[in-house]
Amino acid sequence: MTLKAEEILNILKNSLGDALIEQEIKTYSLGALRKRECSEVWIKIDRGAFRKAVEEIFKLDYPHLHFITGEDVGENLEVIYSFGLFHGQPGKEISVVIKLALPKSELVLPTITDLMMGAETNEREIREMLGVEFEGLKKKRHLFLPDDWPEGKYPWRRDEFGVDDMIKHTHKSVKEIRGGKE
Amino acid sequence: MTKSQYYIPIGPIHPALKEPIRVEAKVEGEKIVEVDVKRGFAHRGIEYMGMKRNAIQALYLSERICGICSISHPYAFVVGSEKALGIEAPPRAQYIRTIIAELERIHSHILWLGVVAHEVGFDSLLFWTWKGREKVLDVLELISGNRINYSMYMIGGVRRDLKESHIKALKEMIDYYRIFNQEMKNLFLADPVYKARTRGVAQLSKEMALKVNAVGPTARAAGLRMDIRQDIPYDAYADIEVRGIVPQDIVGEVYGDAYDATLVRIYEIDQSVDIIEYCIDNLPEGKIMAIPNYVVLLSKIKRTKGEGIGAHEAPRGEVIHYFKYDGTRDGPAVWKVVAPSYNNINSWAPLLLGAEVADIPVVVAYIDPCMCCNDRIAVVRDSSGKIVDSTTLHRMAVEKTMRIKKELGVKE
Numbered sequence: 001m002t003l004k005a006e007e008i009l010n011i012l013k014n015s016l017g018d019a020l021i022e023q024e025i026k027t028y029s030l031g032a033l034r035k036r037e038c039s040e041v042w043i044k045i046d047r048g049a050f051r052k053a054v055e056e057i058f059k060l061d062y063p064h065l066h067f068i069t070g071e072d073v074g075e076n077l078e079v080i081y082s083f084g085l086f087h088g089q090p091g092k093e094i095s096v097v098i099k100l101a102l103p104k105s106e107l108v109l110p111t112i113t114d115l116m117m118g119a120e121t122n123e124r125e126i127r128e129m130l131g132v133e134f135e136g137l138k139k140k141r142h143l144f145l146p147d148d149w150p151e152g153k154y155p156w157r158r159d160e161f162g163v164d165d166m167i168k169h170t171h172k173s174v175k176e177i178r179g180g181k182e
Numbered sequence: 183m184t185k186s187q188y189y190i191p192i193g194p195i196h197p198a199l200k201e202p203i204r205v206e207a208k209v210e211g212e213k214i215v216e217v218d219v220k221r222g223f224a225h226r227g228i229e230y231m232g233m234k235r236n237a238i239q240a241l242y243l244s245e246r247i248c249g250i251c252s253i254s255h256p257y258a259f260v261v262g263s264e265k266a267l268g269i270e271a272p273p274r275a276q277y278i279r280t281i282i283a284e285l286e287r288i289h290s291h292i293l294w295l296g297v298v299a300h301e302v303g304f305d306s307l308l309f310w311t312w313k314g315r316e317k318v319l320d321v322l323e324l325i326s327g328n329r330i331n332y333s334m335y336m337i338g339g340v341r342r343d344l345k346e347s348h349i350k351a352l353k354e355m356i357d358y359y360r361i362f363n364q365e366m367k368n369l370f371l372a373d374p375v376y377k378a379r380t381r382g383v384a385q386l387s388k389e390m391a392l393k394v395n396a397v398g399p400t401a402r403a404a405g406l407r408m409d410i411r412q413d414i415p416y417d418a419y420a421d422i423e424v425r426g427i428v429p430q431d432i433v434g435e436v437y438g439d440a441y442d443a444t445l446v447r448i449y450e451i452d453q454s455v456d457i458i459e460y461c462i463d464n465l466p467e468g469k470i471m472a473i474p475n476y477v478v479l480l481s482k483i484k485r486t487k488g489e490g491i492g493a494h495e496a497p498r499g500e501v502i503h504y505f506k507y508d509g510t511r512d513g514p515a516v517w518k519v520v521a522p523s524y525n526n527i528n529s530w531a532p533l534l535l536g537a538e539v540a541d542i543p544v545v546v547a548y549i550d551p552c553m554c555c556n557d558r559i560a561v562v563r564d565s566s567g568k569i570v571d572s573t574t575l576h577r578m579a580v581e582k583t584m585r586i587k588k589e590l591g592v593k594e
Contacts, residue, residue, distance in 0.1 A: 028265055031420025032276040033466065038414055040491065064408070065395050066491065066502045069518035080504070082491060084413070088406060090425065093413035095491060118395025118528040122520075144222035155230060 002086045003060065005039035005094050012043060012096075015056050019049030022099075040095040047100045051110045054081075057096055058115055061085050065112075066095065068122040070130045072158040076101040077130060079109065102132065104159075111136040129156045186210050192542060194223045201249065205530065205546060212538045217531045229517050236513040237263060237337060237483050238476060244503075245331050247519065250293065253286050254496030255519065256335040258503040261416055262492020263337045263514075266505045267483060269473065271417075273466040275339035280418035281352070281461045282325070282334050283494070284454040288359065289318045290497035291447045291454075295370065298444065301543045302379045303580035307369060314362045321355045324348060337479060338472030349462050356459050363451050370444055378586045380440035384533050384545040387438055394528040398499020399446045402428050404438035410495035418461055427453060440545075484512040498522035540582040 003011075005025045013020055022044035029035040045053055057063055066082035081098045102109065111134040112119045123134045124143040131154040142149055155163045188209050194202035202223035208216035228247055232240035241263075244255040257279065264271065271279070292315040299307035319329045325348050326332035334340050370376055386396065391404035401408050409426030411419040427449045429435065429442045436442065473479040487509035494501045499522030506516035533545050 030414070030416040032273040032418050033464075034421050036415055036420045038416075042489075062392050064392075064397075066493075067504055067518055067520040069504055069516065071506065071516045082502075082504070087408045087413050088426070090412050090423070091415055095414075097491070116395060117393045118525060121395075121524060121528055139218075141218075141220075142222070143220075144225045146222065155227065 001061070002089055002092045003094075005041050008060065008085065008094060008096060009041050009043070011060065012041075012053060012056060016045060016049050016053060019046040019052075021045060036091060038091075040097060042097045042099070044099040044101075047102055047109070050098070050100055053098055054112055054115065057083055057085065063087075063096070063116075065116060065119055065122060068119070068126050070126060070132065070156065072130070072156065072162075073101075076103055077107065077132065078102075079126070079130075079132065107132045109134055113137060128154070130154050131157065131161060187215070190539065192546075194220075203527070205534070205542065207534060207539075207542070209539055212540075214534050214537050214539065214542075217534045219527060219530055221527065229519055232517045233514060236480055236511075237507075238480065240513055240517065241335065241337065242333060244519070245333065247521070248496075250330075251286055251290050251496050251498070252331045253282055253334065254494055254501045255503070255521075257283055257494040257496075258492040258501040258519075260335050260337050260492070261494060262490045262503045262505045263507075264490075265492065266488040266490030266507055267337070267486045268488065269338040269482075271339045271472055272469050274343075274468045275470045275472075276417040277461045277465050278340045278344055278470065279335060281344070281458050282322075282332060282340075284457045284461075285318055285322055285325075287454045287497045288451050289315050289322070291451050292318075292366075294447060294497075295366065295444065298380075298440070299370075299376075301579060302376065303583040304376070310369075311366065314366075317355055317358050317362075321348075321351050324351050336471060337483075339470050339474075341471075343470050344462075344465065349465075352458060352462055356455050359451065359455050363448065363455070366448055366451075370448060371441075374590050375583065375587050376444075377441055378590060379583050380444060381437065383440045383537070383541050384443075385437060385439040386529055386533060388436070390532055391438065391529070394532065395525045396499075396529050397525050398495070398497075398522050399443055399450065400499065400526045400529060402426055403436075403442040403446045405430055405436035408500075410493045410500045414493055416494075418457075421464075422457055422460055424453070424457065480512040483507060485509060496522055499526060538582075540578045543576065543579045 009023060009025060020043060024042045026040045026042060028038050030038050063083040063085050064087050066084050068079070068081050070077050070079040079100055079102055083096045085094050085096060087093045109132055111123060113123060114136065120137070120139065121143065123137050124139065126132050127134060127137070127140070128142055128145050152161060153163055153166065154161050189206070190209055191204060191206045193204040204220040204223070206218045206220065207214045228243060232243055235243065241256055241259050244259045245252045247255045292311050296308040296311040299311060322332060323329050325344065326334050326342060334342055386400065386404045388405045391401045391406050396404065405428055407426045407428050409424065411424040412426050415424070427446055429445055432445060432449055473482065486507055489506045492503040492505070501522060502520040504516065504518040505514050508515040530545060534542065537545060
């Protein structure tokens with residue numbers, strides 16, 4: 001069974017109701033001589049409805065988790081999940097991208113590791129890189145960062161919890177290092 | 183009952199691994215009862231660096247993410263950036279990209295076959311396969327000037343065109359690999375010892391492959407028909423109708439073990455050769471860059487707001503890049519890279535449970551791990567103080583192969 005992007009969006013709209021803040025279907029034409037349409041569903045939801053949205057996606061098909069990432073946008077962290085639905089069927093895979101804003105005062109999300117074991121790697125990475133706590137995540141040891149990484153430092157944050165003070169030259173241009181002289 | 187549980191950490195530095203990672207296993211006798219994997223020994227903060235640079239610099243930085251497949255990350259980078267920025271590469275460039283990506287698949291798969299042969303103790307086979315790998319590296323050097331890090335791709339096209347002499351060399355190479363791959367099938371797949379050593383080892387069921395989010399040949403060996411070239415076709419793959427190679431299509435049954443992983447990879451070399459042949463026969467004429475001037479390209483990037491997801495089927499599985507360009511700077515504001523080993527390493531813990539110590543190198547090697555992508559021997563002591571070093575572990579793996587050889591009655 002496969003569904004079109006519009007049908008997936010309708011299902012999500014019906015089950016989420018007001019929790020669905022923004023919605024968009026992005027269509028690209030890919031290919032060189034024979035163009036193919038490829039669609040992606042991008043939605044922005046209220047953080048409280050996250051678990052419900054994920055469960056709804058798991059009902060449609062067992063998805064493939066593309067990635068979890070996040071961005072520090074000042075007041076909030078914007079966390080982005082991307083799921084691939086209907087993989088394994090030629091030209092039919094549709095990405096469903098879920099965005100949600102987490103206020104910095106309450107960086108908590110429910111885990112999805114009970115639905116998909118492999119999401120543990122992604123959640124542990126987000127936890128150490130952005131400081132988002134996942135409720136129900138069992139292993140909390142550092143994954144990519146060293147075990148003796150200082151507490152309260154998160155490499156992807158752009159505020160006082162970021163790592164700008166830990167870095168010397170890697171992110172500066174030659175001009176900045178030499179004090180404005182090329 | 184004596185205390186029989188021992189702690190065996192493998193890595194971060196170990197000959198079974200081309201790159202650093204640490205597998206911590208608890209064993210009872212020969213059986214493994216608990217596993218933990220520690221990653222991050224090759225974490226270089228490349229995503230962070232990329233977010234401080236402009237898009238063209240970040241593109242060539244992405245080529246350095248992986249030590250082996252240096253075109254997989256740039257491929258996902260250009261596909262994702264083109265989606266985010268609304269640029270379309272000319273058809274000729276799209277075909278050249280596909281040719282380079284498939285050349286890389288051939289060399290990467292042969293590399294893996296050599297490594298796995300070494301892992302089970304067939305060192306002569308390692309040298310023979312790697313001798314065959316030289317041919318494709320020579321062709322890549324002829325086309326791009328480098329054996330690795332080809333710097334061919336650009337957002338909206340490729341930087342170098344294919345000349346007549348390149349196409350001639352590609353055709354010669356195709357003939358060479360048609361024969362070479364046939365020999366590899368005989369040496370690997372028809373060999374009783376290789377079959378006995380890998381059949382049932384690192385066996386991943388279809389359900390488990392889905393649960394651990396496995397990708398690429400690892401998932402296909404488990405019978406999952408997933409391949410980005412087939413699911414979300416892009417560039418020349420959309421013209422060719424690529425189909426993911428799964429064991430049930432070749433031999434009619436799926437075990438999902440290291441033998442099936444070998445089967446899938448060897449048949450994918452055939453597929454890559456066919457794709458390259460199609461691409462050079464149908465190579466469209468025309469320009470190779472949508473925006474040939476880099477200053478113009480960078481100023482377009484600076485003006486554009488957009489998000490995109492780029493996906494490419496690398497030799498080891500899907501590579502996904504997420505981009506956000508915010509319209510204030512000429513580089514990505516957010517750049518997230520997910521490499522195949524990032525997902526495939528998830529399969530180690532369930533696979534190693536209940537396996538034997540001598541199987542660790544095979545289980546670890548079968549997904550073709552690439553730590554540079556994922557992360558971006560220490561002295562090993564068990565609780566008795568005895569040192570189980572990497573040489574011992576490799577010797578145990580070789581001894582098991584010898585034992586099987588004897589049991590099967592194979593003469594040297």
